Amino acid sequence: MSKKFDVVIIGSGVGGTAIANGLAAAGKEVAIVENDLWGGTCPNRGCDPKKVLVSAVEAKDAVTQLAGKGFSITPQVNWPELMAFKETFTQPVPKTSKESLQSVGVETFTGNAQFTNEKILQVNDDTLTAERFVIATGAKPSILPIEGKEHFLTSNNFLSLTEMPETISFVGGGYIAFELAAIANAAGAKVHLIQHNDRPLKAFDQEYVKEIVHQLETKGVIFHFNVDVKKIEKKADSFVLTDGKDFRLTSDLVFCSTGRIPNIDELKLENANVTFDKKGIKVNEYLQTSNAAVFACGDVLSKTQPKLTPVSTFEGNYLVHYLTGETAEKITYPSIPTTIFSSPRLAQTGITAAQAGKQEDDYEVSSIDATSWFSYHRVNEPVSKIKIIKERKTGLLVGASCINKRADDLINFFSILIDQKTPAGELAKLILAYPTIASDLTSIYTND
Numbered sequence: 478m479s480k481k482f483d484v485v486i487i488g489s490g491v492g493g494t495a496i497a498n499g500l501a502a503a504g505k506e507v508a509i510v511e512n513d514l515w516g517g518t519c520p521n522r523g524c525d526p527k528k529v530l531v532s533a534v535e536a537k538d539a540v541t542q543l544a545g546k547g548f549s550i551t552p553q554v555n556w557p558e559l560m561a562f563k564e565t566f567t568q569p570v571p572k573t574s575k576e577s578l579q580s581v582g583v584e585t586f587t588g589n590a591q592f593t594n595e596k597i598l599q600v601n602d603d604t605l606t607a608e609r610f611v612i613a614t615g616a617k618p619s620i621l622p623i624e625g626k627e628h629f630l631t632s633n634n635f636l637s638l639t640e641m642p643e644t645i646s647f648v649g650g651g652y653i654a655f656e657l658a659a660i661a662n663a664a665g666a667k668v669h670l671i672q673h674n675d676r677p678l679k680a681f682d683q684e685y686v687k688e689i690v691h692q693l694e695t696k697g698v699i700f701h702f703n704v705d706v707k708k709i710e711k712k713a714d715s716f717v718l719t720d721g722k723d724f725r726l727t728s729d730l731v732f733c734s735t736g737r738i739p740n741i742d743e744l745k746l747e748n749a750n751v752t753f754d755k756k757g758i759k760v761n762e763y764l765q766t767s768n769a770a771v772f773a774c775g776d777v778l779s780k781t782q783p784k785l786t787p788v789s790t791f792e793g794n795y796l797v798h799y800l801t802g803e804t805a806e807k808i809t810y811p812s813i814p815t816t817i818f819s820s821p822r823l824a825q826t827g828i829t830a831a832q833a834g835k836q837e838d839d840y841e842v843s844s845i846d847a848t849s850w851f852s853y854h855r856v857n858e859p860v861s862k863i864k865i866i867k868e869r870k871t872g873l874l875v876g877a878s879c880i881n882k883r884a885d886d887l888i889n890f891f892s893i894l895i896d897q898k899t900p901a902g903e904l905a906k907l908i909l910a911y912p913t914i915a916s917d918l919t920s921i922y923t924n925d
């Protein structure tokens with residue numbers, strides 16, 4: 478069947494869904510195509526199921542930290558029960574996501590979208606034409622091209638593991654490895670993390686990365702730095718990783734966590750004259766591709782911004798305003814907070830201390846060891862450190878990093894202060910509920 482729309486969106490993740498809902502509300506004829514799980518990565522196999530499993534880390538840390546301070550048991554994680562709880566979140570997602578789109582008048586197509594030419598998209602037997610197309614097809618795990626690569630599992634498998642094995646290895650030390658390693662460790666597995674150089678989490682404050690490595694080590698996670706894995710061999714019930722030199726590691730399961738690659742292989746972008754590189758689809762400052770009728774957003778982009786759920790949503794919302802003519806402005810991003818949900822949590826927003834260090838005349842970095850502060854000491858946290866970066870000329874906050882159990886919440890406060898350009902003096906005029914991490918802000922961000 479042949480059908481014509483104002484806009485056809487490819488991919489029903491947070492980016493695609495934001496655009497579909499926004500354009501439908503603006504009265505546009507909209508279609509959306511999905512070839513896998515409706516709702517995309519975040520609610521099915523990303524942020525949400527991951528954070529349900531993070532509750533194992535939270536609960537275990539909370540009690541073990543207070544050993545001898547009113548608590549004496551070491552909680553054990555019942556993995557099958559925890560996974561069953563996780564399923565209650567993920568299982569309904571594809572159906573409710575699709576129905577939600579249909580309920581606002583968006584036409585849904587299930588299948589693989591492929592461009593036939595610059596203005597025609599084929600989905601199974603359906604031929605879709607539109608004034609505009611938006612590609613929001615996200616990304617998938619990359620697999621290291623080494624001998625035995627077929628034995629690698631990915632974060633998708635981890636988030637559906639029915640049993641937690643005795644030993645797990647992660648190859649690649651980024652967001653995914655640090656988060657899933659903490660979960661597996663809390664669930665009782667012996668965890669190895671292998672990074673090919675000595676810079677895991679390279680976009681984060683390296684002093685704090687050393688601290689998170691140290692904290693995970695004290696819990697039993699084993700790090701292998703400067704190891705370049707070359708081969709995975711399957712033995713009877715295990716897998717052996719080797720580097721062609723003297724490294725040899727046996728584990729029950731091996732996960733590849735060396736990054737994600739854009740979902741562009743199946744789109745036949747060359748038929749639509751849409752250019753891309755290995756990081757994804759190239760767009761201009763209006764999220765427009767080399768084909769003026771085709772736009773793109775989210776994880777599928779080749780961009781410098783971090784590939785995160787709120788960033789995809791922000792870009793989707795921008796495109797709603799741009800495609801309805803509500804704005805003709807270029808996209809401009811606010812400060813982007815990002816968090817590693819490990820144990821402890823590591824978060825940052827805005828300008829980093831490393832960047833500030835290169836422009837000492839412009840920026841001032843303050844480092845605070847807040848471990849003994851009431852908010853952290855009351856739950857006996859092993860570490861709490863915070864760095865803030867202020868612009869010398871204005872005294873305004875322009876960046877922050879933090880490492881503690883509340884870093885994910887704390888970093889959002891910093892982002893709000895940065896984006897609202899709130900002077901420290903204005904913050905001091907507020908009354909904030911005490912004792913909370915928000916009420917600590919007036920001791921962190923001061924006029925000094």
Ligand SMILES: Cc1cc2nc3c(=O)[nH]c(=O)nc-3n(C[C@H](O)[C@H](O)[C@H](O)COP(=O)(O)OP(=O)(O)OC[C@H]3O[C@@H](n4cnc5c(N)ncnc54)[C@H](O)[C@@H]3O)c2cc1C
Pocket residue numbers: 487488489490491492493510511512513514515516517518519522523524525527588589590591613614615616632653740743744774775776777784785786787789818
């Ligand atoms: C394990 C994990 C944990 C994460 N945790 C966090 C977190 O805590 N916080 C955070 O901010 N971010 C997190 N992320 C990142 C976040 O999930 C992504 O940034 C976000 O989901 C990207 O949304 P998107 O809409 O761009 O793409 P996606 O959600 O990936 O959606 C793209 C959709 O397009 C579909 N598609 C692909 N190709 C085609 C095709 N040819 N035809 C039709 N459909 C197609 C896909 O099936 C998919 O459903 C995590 C990611 C992972 C993997």
Ligand SMILES: NC(=O)c1ccc[n+]([C@@H]2O[C@H](COP(=O)([O-])OP(=O)(O)OC[C@H]3O[C@@H](n4cnc5c(N)ncnc54)[C@H](O)[C@@H]3O)[C@@H](O)[C@H]2O)c1
Pocket residue numbers: 621648649650651652653654656671672673674676677678679704705706734735736737783784785815816817818
């Ligand atoms: N909390 C969150 O917001 C969150 C959580 C999970 C994932 N994500 C998103 O998903 C993306 C992908 O996560 P990821 O952890 O897979 O990728 P990543 O890019 O964060 O980290 C990959 C790591 O693997 C290392 N590496 C590369 N090649 C290697 C090799 N041959 N051997 C060993 N190590 C190697 C890299 O140096 C890097 O440290 C993230 O960048 C982020 O955008 C976000």
